[in-house]
Amino acid sequence: MVKKTGRPGYLQIADELRERIRGGFLAPGEPLPSTAQLAEQFDASLSVVKMAMGILRNEGLVVGQQGKGVFVREDDQLAQDGDLRAEVTALRNAVQDLTRRLEQVEAVLHTPEQAPARKARG
Amino acid sequence: MVKKTGRPGYLQIADELRERIRGGFLAPGEPLPSTAQLAEQFDASLSVVKMAMGILRNEGLVVGQQGKGVFVREDDQLAQDGDLRAEVTALRNAVQDLTRRLEQVEAVLHTPEQAPARKARG
DNA sequence: CAAGCCAACTAGGTTAACTATGTTGGCTAT
DNA sequence: ATAGCCAACATAGTTAACCTAGTTGGCTTG
Structure with missing residues (x-):
């Protein structure tokens, strides 16, 4: 080696x-x-x-x-040596996005009858 | 698997x-x-x-x-050590995993018939 | 009993082979 | 010349094998 x-x-x-x-x-x-x-x-x-x-x-x-x-990698400029801030910011945004989307999904799933996609198949 | x-x-x-x-x-x-x-x-x-x-x-x-x-790893070991890069890496992995799983759930909910040809935003 | 050996576990590193899949360029046949 | 095929090369994933080395517990031997 x-x-x-x-x-x-x-x-x-x-x-x-x-x-x-x-x-x-x-x-x-x-x-x-x-x-x-x-x-x-x-x-x-x-x-x-x-x-x-x-x-x-x-x-x-x-x-x-x-x-x-x-x-x-070129998009979010890979956090140079001590500047992990940008990376953390990106991750925080991603988490917020995931949270928002998950809430919507949960809202749909917790609606008993009106499930827009699941019915009319079986 | x-x-x-x-x-x-x-x-x-x-x-x-x-x-x-x-x-x-x-x-x-x-x-x-x-x-x-x-x-x-x-x-x-x-x-x-x-x-x-x-x-x-x-x-x-x-x-x-x-x-x-x-x-x-013990908590005291986990938080310190200065190597935030590994921590960020772990967070990014978790976010990627969550994103992937959420996309699959969304694909099911938003597809009335079939055709899982959804590609998700970049 | 105590010391030492040894077998059976453990993680870790390295290598090779095989498969799948995507890209690219060159050749061939029409 | 264009279309299509195909070989070469690329990343990527999986599996198996072999080796090193540390730990542990049991057995043997003194």
Whole structure:
């Protein structure tokens, strides 16, 4: 693997790619090297690279597109190093949206007879 | 796998365990079932369970101890540590999961006949 | 009894193989 | 030239196998 520190390889690769993104070496919207290329660059197996990609995907730093590649996230500008505020704001908005929609759904479900979609089928 | 939704199994398991933790069904300091037990409970392979555990570990929700088990992180450990990024990641995952589930419910309620061709806003 | 060994558990890391699916470009046949 | 097919490449998910290493409890041996 990259280095023989105690840190597992898939985390080392994730760290490295994370640094490249944060440092601007990989700009938002730009594609990362393919899995195979990264495996060769890091002298790692495909599996560990895929694990690293999964972590970055889970963190929201990158977005994968099947058949095309993995791209640095660009929409909400991924909370640079200490500026998690934007991310938290986005999450708060999302929660409010979910709450509002859930209330509407619950209102429909708790209406015994008038269920607009469920009847007239059975 | 658990459900036949489009959501991959390792994410479903991570979601479920995340819910158990947030719901208090798994208290802080309490051990999760072993990997093998979870694999049986979810009718999944060891691999997908390990992937789910890796996600929760990466999010900081749980702490693994080799030879002993995986434990729900204590509250005092949870709130501090400065790494809000993992916390945000966990929140984003929860929001994504809730969004997905809500979309499915809405699709049912808003579709009188059939055709689940709803795509939801971006 | 005490010390040590050992088997059976545990998490964790790595690799490989297989499948599914989407994209792209090049070739071929009309 | 256009349409269609197809091979190559891409991400993504799943599974299985093998290895390391820590823990625990029981058994054996001194």
